[in-house]
Amino acid sequence: MAGALAVILAAGKSTRMKSALPKVLHEVCGRAMIDYVVDAARAAGVGKIVAVVGHRADLVQGYLSRTPGIEFALQSEQKGTGHAVMMCREQLAAHHGPVLILAGDTPLLKAESLAALLTAQREQSAAAVIGTATTAANHGLGRIVRAAGGNFLRIVEEKDASPDEKQIQEINTGCYAFDSQSLLGALEQIRPDNSQAEYYLTDCPRILLQSGKPVVALNAFDLVEAQGVNTRVQLADVTASIQAETLAKLMASGVTIVSPPNTIIDPRAIIEPDTVIHPFTVISGAVRIGSDCVIGPHAVISGAVTLPAGTTVGAFQELRVES
Incomplete structure (x- = not known):
């Protein structure tokens, strides 16, 4: 092709x-x-x-x-x-x-x-x-x-x-x-x-x-x-669809997402198995998270952040690296 x-x-x-x-x-x-x-x-x-x-x-x-x-x-x-x-x-x-x-x-x-x-x-x-x-x-x-x-x-x-x-x-x-x-x-x-x-x-x-x-x-x-996006409502619907698919793939690969409705993860993020994502966490950009990490609750991770295996990002912490 x-x-x-x-x-x-x-x-x-x-x-x-x-x-x-x-x-x-x-x-x-x-x-x-x-x-x-x-x-x-x-x-x-x-x-x-x-x-x-x-x-x-x-x-x-x-x-x-x-x-x-x-x-x-x-x-x-x-x-x-x-x-x-x-x-x-x-x-x-x-x-x-x-x-x-x-x-x-x-x-x-x-x-x-x-x-x-x-x-x-x-x-x-x-x-x-x-x-x-x-x-x-x-x-x-x-x-x-x-x-x-x-x-x-x-x-x-x-x-x-x-x-x-x-x-x-x-x-x-x-x-x-x-x-x-x-x-x-x-x-x-x-x-x-x-x-x-x-x-x-x-x-x-x-x-x-x-x-x-x-x-x-x-x-x-x-x-x-x-489905084309012509309204803000349709924009939200499409966003929800992609977000649901992203979380489902991560959980199928071995990531624990404690509360999917209360978690936002960028489709570009790579997260290894046995990592636990607690509620109200936001992960945006090409973030890389190793295995056996614990993230959140209420954590914000964005940009070109790489976390090695076993890392803990506690409640209300923010990590940001400009891409």
Whole structure:
């Protein structure tokens, strides 16, 4: 998969979050949410990433510039997802291979799901692979319409769906794998013929299918993965999900967390078995804690802190090393 390119859409505002900070830079468990998308793409085998920036582009580009292998495309006016990808024409034209299209506000994406998209695109020589999920809570989501034999027909949005189509539980996650040159050709044909006067990326699979090229809808995602963050409530929900997964992995590896609901641990932290974490402890950053340590309660450890085996950090102690 080393030849894969990823386009990450990161031009949006934080309108519903009531924030001047670009949405993708809001933190989830101590990291900007877009970092999780970048990590998932890298782990799926992506070699190069193009981030489409727009709102407060200087902030987003300045932040991501610290990460090697990321290029940028500017969407100075937000005219839809298709328009955002159009801003990457130069990079797409130079790339001959698979392209992932991802949203920068979906920090729960799993690398395994993205790798499945790339595998399907390669093995089926597909012009487009649409990542889908199944849910009964499908209100407001684009439905996947299939032919009687199961082949993909089209994506239909809620407002355009018939009563029967509204009953469809397979939905579009907004994650795609395209053949780069097929995508370029489809982008030339999409038009802003809709109530929002925007260029929709969802029109591209339909255009490719109508031109006789293979288009696949792959039900490889858990709905939670595609959960975008548009509000502070959703930000808290996503943070809670990642935090719960982090604590579960640590406990499965032999770490005792006395009160998980009252403990915060950064996903980047490494903690060895038989260490005990007491309630109201906060561990943030790439902290390394050896085995047989006792931490807390009410301890705060942050940054590039390394604690050898057998260390005790007592109640209300704070250890901080700037990363």
